[in-house]
Amino acid sequence: MGLDDRDALQTLRAAVDADMVGRLYTRWFATDMSARDLFPPDLAHQRDNFAHALTWLLSELIAQHADEPVAFLAQLGRDHRKYGVTAAHYQSLATALLGTLRAELPGSWDARVAEAAADVVQLLTGVMGGAAEAEPGLPYHDGTVVDHIRVTRDVSMIRLQLDHPLDYHPGQYLTVQVPQWPRRWRYLSPSIPADPGGAIEFHVRSVSGGMVSTAIVGETRPGDRWRLSNPHGALHVDRDDGDVLMVAGSTGLAPLRALIMDLCRYGVNPRVHLFFGGRFPCDLYDLRTLWEIASTNPWLSVTPVSEFATDPPWAADYPDVQPPRGLHVRQNGLLPAVVTRYGGWGDRQILVCGGPGMVTATTTALIAKGAPPERIQHDPLH
Ligand SMILES: Cc1cc2nc3c(=O)[nH]c(=O)nc-3n(C[C@H](O)[C@H](O)[C@H](O)COP(=O)(O)OP(=O)(O)OC[C@H]3O[C@@H](n4cnc5c(N)ncnc54)[C@H](O)[C@@H]3O)c2cc1C
Numbered sequence: 001m002g003l004d005d006r007d008a009l010q011t012l013r014a015a016v017d018a019d020m021v022g023r024l025y026t027r028w029f030a031t032d033m034s035a036r037d038l039f040p041p042d043l044a045h046q047r048d049n050f051a052h053a054l055t056w057l058l059s060e061l062i063a064q065h066a067d068e069p070v071a072f073l074a075q076l077g078r079d080h081r082k083y084g085v086t087a088a089h090y091q092s093l094a095t096a097l098l099g100t101l102r103a104e105l106p107g108s109w110d111a112r113v114a115e116a117a118a119d120v121v122q123l124l125t126g127v128m129g130g131a132a133e134a135e136p137g138l139p140y141h142d143g144t145v146v147d148h149i150r151v152t153r154d155v156s157m158i159r160l161q162l163d164h165p166l167d168y169h170p171g172q173y174l175t176v177q178v179p180q181w182p183r184r185w186r187y188l189s190p191s192i193p194a195d196p197g198g199a200i201e202f203h204v205r206s207v208s209g210g211m212v213s214t215a216i217v218g219e220t221r222p223g224d225r226w227r228l229s230n231p232h233g234a235l236h237v238d239r240d241d242g243d244v245l246m247v248a249g250s251t252g253l254a255p256l257r258a259l260i261m262d263l264c265r266y267g268v269n270p271r272v273h274l275f276f277g278g279r280f281p282c283d284l285y286d287l288r289t290l291w292e293i294a295s296t297n298p299w300l301s302v303t304p305v306s307e308f309a310t311d312p313p314w315a316a317d318y319p320d321v322q323p324p325r326g327l328h329v330r331q332n333g334l335l336p337a338v339v340t341r342y343g344g345w346g347d348r349q350i351l352v353c354g355g356p357g358m359v360t361a362t363t364t365a366l367i368a369k370g371a372p373p374e375r376i377q378h379d380p381l382h
Helices: 006-015 018-031 044-062 067-083 087-104 111-134 212-219 250-263 287-296 313-317 335-340 356-368
Strands: 141-150 155-162 174-177 186-188 199-205 225-228 244-249 272-278 300-306 349-353
Touching: 006 044, 006 087, 006 111, 018 044, 018 087, 044 067, 044 111, 067 111, 067 174, 087 111, 155 212, 199 212, 199 250, 244 250, 244 335, 244 356, 250 272, 250 287, 250 349, 272 287, 272 335, 287 300, 300 335, 335 356, 349 356
Parallel strands: 244 272, 244 349, 272 300
Antiparallel strands: 141 155, 141 225, 155 199, 174 186, 174 225
């Protein structure tokens, strides 16, 4: 029975929550102290994520879906190489997970549940460990910060020189570890296409109360060593699938800019209309680059959008980001309202990038105006 035993799998799923994962970590770290060093000091986020992933895995197995879980676990295993996870860690995790499940289910642990639990644990650690071992590429990519440009009060452009060039598709994202916060990996999207010489650039907005983004914007210095994961994500432009609408909120511009820069390699492209939004006019930090691209690439139109019509007084301390003449006139309002003022964009490939609130509000507004959901792409809203 094992993985075919839906009742036993349901029993296991009922045992999983963040508290149970907390007890799993306690058991695991007690038997393998080296595993503790893989994680940040505060485990709350990690506990929630692992509980969520385990519940999802069990739900997929109950529905007798195997392909997606295996692909997900293999990707997770390949990605976990960046933390320094070894085959020995998978073994100690397997023992701790099986022991925890057994301890959580004293009343219902029988031969069938035990068999299903052993199979689930074997699938999880076996696929992750196997995929990690089979992956030939580097587990992570180190690089040195060569430039930090503070483009607005809360946005920085950080340029790095990687020790070895990193290949990725424009529009993809990766996770980054900075020296100010070891083991606190955060997602960032390169703002330029992959460079064979190893240059890479990120745009980072300091989120109010945010741990890593405030440190990056406030403290990054040339010479800092960053560690990058391998790339993820599938945001893309299909050059044969019609015209394109792009909507960027703040540093959500980064992956769209990489896609636009990549399109510049071609003489003929679908029309691309980019709405780039910020709170104040001074937040629209990269209009000059966009203007330079649009001035020589007639397929690109750029509409700057700001929530407020005028700048606050502190804007005087930062570079002048007023759009050069030649871009569309700046629109005032929130991105979802401004973008849908032009219609539903139902005939376009639509790419939306920015904070989770902006992405949700913009996609909801577009769908309400008739845009087909399957034509809308955005990154996961972690
Ligand atoms: C696929 C992906 C790609 C990303 N690319 C970029 C990028 O290129 N540039 C960039 O600046 N950021 C990007 N982010 C966001 C980034 O990964 C971090 O979430 C963000 O920098 C906050 O991290 P923190 O450690 O400062 O905040 P945390 O300490 O993790 O969180 C503090 C608080 O801020 C809130 N918060 C987290 N993220 C946001 C957000 N984006 N907007 C508003 N509130 C938030 C949290 O809910 C929490 O309440 C991306 C996120 C994803 C999922």
